[in-house]
Amino acid sequence: MNEESRPRPVLDPEIPAPDRALLTGEPGRLVAACAPAPPRARVSAATAAARLVWIPAFAFFYGVLPGGWLRLFFLASLDQDELLGGAERWGRRPVLAMMLTPALQILLILLGQPEAALALAAASFTGWAIGALRYVREPAAARAAREHHGSYLLPADFDRPAARLLTRAQRAIDAVLGSRAHAAGLLDDVNNAVVLPRQEWSIAVALAEHTRLRRERSAQQPERLSARVRALLEPQDRALSLSVGSVTRRIEALESYARRAGEADDAFHESQVLQDLPGQNARYRDLLASTVGDAMAGAEIHGMAEDARRAETALRERITVALRAGHELTVPAEPER
Known part of the structure; x- marks a missing residue:
């Protein structure tokens, strides 16, 4: 499958926003729906042991050992970016506690x-040691x-036919969402x-089902x-063909919407170009008045104003x-999987 017909991953719009951010942020962790679900990820024993050693040691240094002025000097010497980075990695509260405890x-x-x-030191050490457990959990x-x-x-x-159709749908959606209109x-x-993310997901689900059926x-063989057996399978082939045709028509409706949005873009561009026309008319009026008769100048300016009104009407x-093309987009019930 070449890059031109390679669709991007599609996420169910119902996935909560925080999890969507995680999935899109680390796409390498995603596993295709046609493959078994990924097992629970765990860090290696060596990594877990290392984290369980150095984090309590760090906690002991900051929460128990004497020499608070030395620790304050160390904190003061830290680059601000390092502190902010620590806040991003560990959370703001632990970093704030690390700074205030000494x-x-x-x-x-x-x-x-x-x-x-002493009680504060014990609490500080306990808190940082418990925090180590966060770093041995599943990412x-x-x-x-x-x-x-x-x-x-x-x-x-x-498969290749489904990927081509999904790519067409995604290009149409991108064209609408990327339009100036x-x-x-x-x-x-x-x-x-x-509407458009739901359309993308619904189309992708149908195309994935088409792919599974074709692979089956x-x-x-x-x-x-x-x-005789092939004749018994013909109704299934017809049903698949009808479903492919239905999805293709929905993609064509998306493409039609994208074309209409492009036309609206052109009209919007024209209206933007002509938006300053009233202010510019005075300059052109002066120019025409100085070079041609007043009657002809008035006719030219009147024509400019008419062009502007026609552009606004076209927009x-x-x-x-x-909008009519967009309202015709409907998301049918998701097929059973």
Whole structure:
């Protein structure tokens, strides 16, 4: 499958936004729906042991050992980017606690409360040691890829005919969402941000099912079957052909919508070009008045204004046509898998 006909992964719009971010952020963890679900990911024993050693050691250094002024000096010497990076990796609360604990311990000792300082040290050490357990758990992206297996589809889930159709659908969707008319809110009545991802997912699910059925039929080696058995399979072939035709028509409707959005883009561009026409007319009027008769100048300016009105009318008409094409998009019930 060449790159031109290779579709991008498709995610079920119902996947929660945080998990969608994890899945798209680490696509290498995704496993095709046609393959077995990925097992629970675990870090190696050596990595787990290393983390369980150095994190408590780090906690001991910051939470128990004396020399708070040295630790404060070390924290002050840290580059701000390093601190921010630590906050991203560990969370802001642990990093904030790491920064405040030495100061609080010193303050408690100066106030004559060594027992409270010791209790704070014990709590600090315990908290950092417990935090080590977070780093031996399954990575969040791996967990999302496992839990949502089957709710995302990869190029491997589509054979060549299905991949070509899905690529066509994705190009049409990208054209609509990338249009200036959409960016300017002229197509908001269709709610593209909601409708088009549902369309993409529904089409992808149907095409993945077509692929599974074709692969199953190929595995049956029809050329080795008798004419009588092949005749029994013909209704299945017709049903598949009808479904492919139905999905193809839906993709053609998407492509029609994309073309209408492109036409609306052209009209929008024209309207933007002519938006400054009233202010420019005065300059052109002065120019014409200085070179031709007033009557001819008035006629030319009147013609410019008429052109601007026609451009605005064309924009409204093309937006109406585009919206009509968008409203004709429907998402049928998802086929049973």
